[in-house]
Amino acid sequence: MSTGTLKNYMPRVAFSFLSVTLLLVMPGQGFAQSAIGPARTSGSITVLDLPRVADYWVSATRQPGGKIVFDGYAPDEATRTDFANDPNADVQWLQLGSGSPTHYHAALEFGLTILDQLEQGRFALRDNVVTLTGSASSQADYVAVTDARTEGLPQGLVLARAEILPPKAEAFQWTATKSSDGAIALTGMVPDAEAEQALLRASGASTGSELTYASGGPDDFVTSAQLGVELLKRLSEGKASFDGTGWTLTGTGNSPADKLAIEAEFTRRQLAAAGWSLAIAQTAAPAASEPEAPAVDPNYAFSATKDSSGEIILSGQIPADPALRFFGAITGGNTDAVSITPGAPPDFIGRAETGIRALMQLPEGNLSFSQGTWSLTGTASDEETRDTVTASLRTDAGDAWNLEIALAAIPEPAAPAPSAPVPPTAAADLAACVAPLADFSARNAILFRSGAAVITPESTPALDELAADLSACPDAIVHIEGHTDADGDDQSNLALSVARAEAVVAALVERGVVPERLYALGYGESSPISDNDTPEGKRLNRRIVVKVSAEP
Structure with missing residues (x-):
């Protein structure tokens, strides 16, 4: 036996009459393999300890199609062979090493x-620490893996990371439905068990659940779904849902105050711009068998004052916090002097909204409720505005309003210089807008994200153009009409058309158009201008139409 090759490794040699046994600790896997070959041909028995690995680890990666690639270290050849017996296994990267x-x-x-x-x-696996990542093959597999990653983990191991996703949904959908008995039912998909539990807690003890697990939902799914459930609680019955592209809330309010609160929250959170649609019906009158409303306080008082700067200050009493937040949202006014006090008449909130919207059309004025009587005083910029405000209040409550609306004093115009041009009439101003707006509407230039009320960035030049066109008729009332195609539920389409019209109104206000001029109207799929059987026809039906008139 040659000692030149092995002299640095201090072999322990045991002699026998028939064979020689060598016990060696080799410095590396490559050297171990090279030393074994010659020894086998000499008739000796050779036992080589594998090199010890300081940072011992192993991994197995399942690729699409089922192939499993091993990497890291195995403690012996038998273990590596056992892995390799699986026809889907690839062990070419798996090395041998001691210290497992x-x-x-x-x-x-x-x-x-x-x-x-x-x-x-x-x-x-590294030391005794395990990590798991991946996506399950099916709903049943996801549930099984979720249970196994905690209950099936062998004793002595630590699970440091477990990120297992459920199967990806082709169309991620979710619905929370509130029935007339107050119970909420959850159906559709959630991303994991934690999300399911969070929504069950938010929905209440009577909640029924038929949820399945799936990936592919929006990043803010749980937050948005919880918001939908909270708004749903203000409805006597209704539905909050996600259809894969946008969120929708429909139903009937528990009360006028709750309906106003939902609308205020929708405005405050800018939900239309976030892809939400809203369609809340007016609350039906209470049934005769229901308990009588609380006694009306004869001294109940409320006022809203608008000064020459346009600021509105609310003071006095309002029966519910949601109503106060709604009035603050639509006026942008100061509400510090308002207290939440019961004892208002049953029609108080509706009358207050009508009065506040009338006050907003006046340059300055005062709305008040005292001793059971509503009053509006102030100054109108012109006779047409005065007539519009007066008509809206008379329609609301007949002769129940005390009205004192004067016309603003108009200074006598100085005699124009011979060369001065004659100012255009209001009719001429209106006519100047009609043709450009008709052309703008026909071009269908304002685009939205699919299924949502979110205006796309490429529509910015069109909105700038629209604001410039409207500046040519600064006194005209502007109707922003939203229309949809016939795909989907008609009520959802109606809500979407309203939300898109409101989104355009908000964009115009940002560009300096006076908000009192703007009215958002939604027609859903009810007014098509083409058929809904072809993509081109549907495209034409999905549109924003802008019209101007002298009256709202």
């Missing part, structure tokens, strides 16, 4: 069992 963790085999058995239930994923 105590729970190596138990951990690999656990990890490979998990990978069998994943469409793709990765298991890794």
